[in-house]
Amino acid sequence: MKIAIISITTQGKNISDKIYEQLIKDPTILHIQQYHKNVKQAIKETFNTYDCIIAIMASGIIIRSIAPYVNSKLTDPAVLLIDDNANYTISLLSGHMGGANNLTHKISQLIGSTSVITTSTDVNQKQGIDEIARKYYFNLENPENIKYINRALVDNRKPTLQIPTKYTYLIDDELKDSYEIKQDNTNDTLIATIDNHSVILTPQNLVMGIGARRDIAQSKVEHAINTACQILEIPPQRIDEFATVDIKQNEEGIIKTVENLGKQIQIVPRDTIETYKNEQCSKSDFVMKQFGIKGVCEPTSLIINGENSELIFKKTAYDGVTIAVSKK
Amino acid sequence: MKIAIISITTQGKNISDKIYEQLIKDPTILHIQQYHKNVKQAIKETFNTYDCIIAIMASGIIIRSIAPYVNSKLTDPAVLLIDDNANYTISLLSGHMGGANNLTHKISQLIGSTSVITTSTDVNQKQGIDEIARKYYFNLENPENIKYINRALVDNRKPTLQIPTKYTYLIDDELKDSYEIKQDNTNDTLIATIDNHSVILTPQNLVMGIGARRDIAQSKVEHAINTACQILEIPPQRIDEFATVDIKQNEEGIIKTVENLGKQIQIVPRDTIETYKNEQCSKSDFVMKQFGIKGVCEPTSLIINGENSELIFKKTAYDGVTIAVSKK
Known part of the structure; x- marks a missing residue:
């Protein structure tokens, strides 16, 4: 931002x-x-x-x-x-x-x-559908219908909200107070509906890049991921993919932590980072000296997330672990 | 309004x-x-x-x-x-x-x-020069200089404020805290100055129209005038002229009260009111029945104040006295 x-x-x-x-x-x-x-x-x-x-x-x-x-x-x-x-x-x-x-x-x-x-929804302690989209990094497919959903919320009516089971963690008391929730396993989008007006939320892709010192402890990686997600105000499950550099591909602390979250870790070859140019990336003299690349967490996150992705969490070090997150 | x-x-x-x-x-x-x-x-x-x-x-x-x-x-x-x-x-x-x-x-x-x-002046408990103009019904002759006066106030500097002696009643602790006050008897305008930038305030003409029951007590007229001025948030001295209809020109209660304020009472002939048309004026069936005119306080105020004057206080009755005020 x-x-x-x-x-x-x-x-x-x-x-x-x-x-x-x-x-x-x-x-x-x-x-x-x-x-x-x-x-x-x-x-x-x-x-x-x-x-x-x-x-x-x-x-x-x-x-x-x-x-x-x-x-x-x-x-x-x-x-x-x-x-x-x-x-x-x-x-x-x-x-x-x-x-x-x-x-x-x-x-x-x-x-x-x-x-x-x-804003009326906030004043009335309701979760506006556009606020959910912002908070959890979804795109709004048909913004012209936001008003129907949010006005219903303000009038104390409950729109239905279809939530894919993979996003079950979004459901809290406040959400249940605002919407009639329907779990669903058939697609990847959230759909809010009232009186035949629907708003469709499609997820942005979030990739967390991880760098770490050699033989990093699993607990330190967990701590770093959790802290970053807390600051981003999302649960770690919301991260779609994780990424690191090939030099770190056998780091048990990283591999196990990502596995425990039920996610994949993507490995980026050092060569790819060497030639990668992106103004969003900061430079680390230490990493440059050690491995001949500018950094790990920022470029791996952006490379895996692909063209037009942008950082939403810049490189931050937590006790031997560096974290960066991009969205697309 | x-x-x-x-x-x-x-x-x-x-x-x-x-x-x-x-x-x-x-x-x-x-x-x-x-x-x-x-x-x-x-x-x-x-x-x-x-x-x-x-x-x-x-x-x-x-x-x-x-x-x-x-x-x-x-x-x-x-x-x-x-x-x-x-x-x-x-x-x-x-x-x-x-x-x-x-x-x-x-x-x-x-x-x-x-x-x-x-607004910075209010946040800093200072009286912005434009706020003084609004509150006491002055026109701002050169609004492009307001910023110099108000920025000085916010920076805890004191612009000078030249006040004609007839407006001495404007001076209170808050005004003294904001401005270096200079009393002046040579003109009718307020002038605020800092660093050779001046803002000139010229008074709008305020006319209060008064109607009353026969043999109205002076205390009741005083009460009505004071109450109306309180609601307008101005002192009674700020009223430039008073007006009534010829039928009331010998009402001691009205005459004495206006005299005590050191002001003039203007007398409007009933004929003038009869033929006077102004959408701002309300109609009184009682007055129409008794005197064949629509009302007293609103038309006399507007007639004396002249063309393009407008009511700032609509006809209001206080225990036998009706009051209206116009500005121009």
């Missing part, structure tokens, strides 16, 4: 700095850029290329600035608004698909503000 | 009804209209003709709906946002000149929500 933080006043800049210092450490934030003073220019530069804009200013300024660019809830970035005293963090635009509501809670925790969320 | 309330869900409609029932009794609200479901159409109909839009829905919906229409903080209506559970009332657009911040507090009190204000 790419985030832009825009401030105007000196107080606002201090809040911007505080958020920057915290988010730069967050593995799910791949790029973060601070802007100060020229709001119109900052919006012009970021609205269509960033995933989230955090505006620290009066609501009128940010609304007037984004007005020429707003297009669709499926493509617009998340826009968050924070007042100059950090009293409130308000989810302004793209609450569900853009993840603004979720980010609002995250930022509020960082700066000690109150989260202000206005 | 003309207000439109727009809701989408059943819960939202209930909140809309609650606000409607309260505001319809408010003398400063001259027209109020409820809209349900079709937000785009409601915005199209009201954005350029209403003073305030209260949207009960998700922020994304109202922001996407107003985006094509937003133009300038000096002319756009106040836009307020309330979530479906009435947890928060958020001042979204035209916080100062449009009065959105002030209305946000008012609506929050009516429905028991939390007010969310994001």
Whole structure:
């Protein structure tokens, strides 16, 4: 996720700095850029290329600035608004698909503000179908029908939700409170239906790349995978494939852990990584020195996930294990 | 003030009804209209003709709906946002000149929500120069300089504020905390200055029309004037002129009260009212029966204030006295 933080006043800049210092450490934030003073220019530069804009200013300024660019809830970035005293963090635009509501809670925790969320489903403690799609990395096949599902939820009606058995782990009390759940073993998609209107959710492919020190303990690999998934707010079962480099293909700690999750580990030849070029990948001098490649977890994740895949979790080290996750 | 309330869900409609029932009794609200479901159409109909839009829905919906229409903080209506559970009332657009911040507090009190204000001056407990203009009915001569004054306030600098002695009553602790105040007897305008940038505030003309039962007690007239001014959030001295009909020109209760305020009472001939046509005026069957005219307080206020004046306080009866106020 790419985030832009825009401030105007000196107080606002201090809040911007505080958020920057915290988010730069967050593995799910791949790029973060601070802007100060020229709001119109900052919006012009970021609205269509960033995933989230955090505006620290009066609501009128940010609304007037984004007005020429707003297009669709499926493509617009998340826009968050924070007042100059950090009293409130308000989810302004793209609450569900853009993840603004979720980010609002995250930022509020960082700066000690109150989260202000206005989407009806959230206000009524229901799981909007677009929020489920965002949270668990599904594509929405027919977004024009979202409104039927979400309005039914707000009116305390229960749409049916057909869930493939492989995604049984999605079912929790909140989901059961929102939907009439039907388990299903015939296909790979989630289908929400009310009054003959359906929304179909098809899974994005998630690949976790794993690098590790020699003779890594299984418990350390497990810990690393679980921690990364916790930060991504998904269960480890949601990861579709795992990947590592051929040098690590006999590491018992990695092999066993992936096996225990009932998943496959894909092996990428070192040669492939050597010639692989992708701007998303960071460089490790240590790995370069040892193995002549830039890294393991990021390139293997992206190579296995194929063209147009993008990192959602940048390389992060946990006690001898490095983890990266991409989606496509 | 003309207000439109727009809701989408059943819960939202209930909140809309609650606000409607309260505001319809408010003398400063001259027209109020409820809209349900079709937000785009409601915005199209009201954005350029209403003073305030209260949207009960998700922020994304109202922001996407107003985006094509937003133009300038000096002319756009106040836009307020309330979530479906009435947890928060958020001042979204035209916080100062449009009065959105002030209305946000008012609506929050009516429905028991939390007010969310994001304008830097308010957040920092300073009186923005545009907020002073709105509150006390001044026109802003050079709005392009507002930013210099308000940014200085936010940076804890004190702009000078030149106040004519006739407006001494504006000076309170909050104003003194925001500005370096200079009293002045040479002109009729307020002038705020910082770093050679000035904002000039010229007063709108406020005329209060008064009707009353025969032999009305002075205390009752005083009570009526004070109550109306309290609701308008201005001191009685801010009223520039008073008006009544010739039939009442010898009513001691009215004459003495206006004299005590150091103001003039303007007398309007009954004939003038008889032939006066203005859609803003309500009709009183009682007055029509007794004197052959539609009313006293509204037409006399508008006639004395002249062409293009508009009511800011509709006819309201207080124990034998009727009050209306217009601005121009």
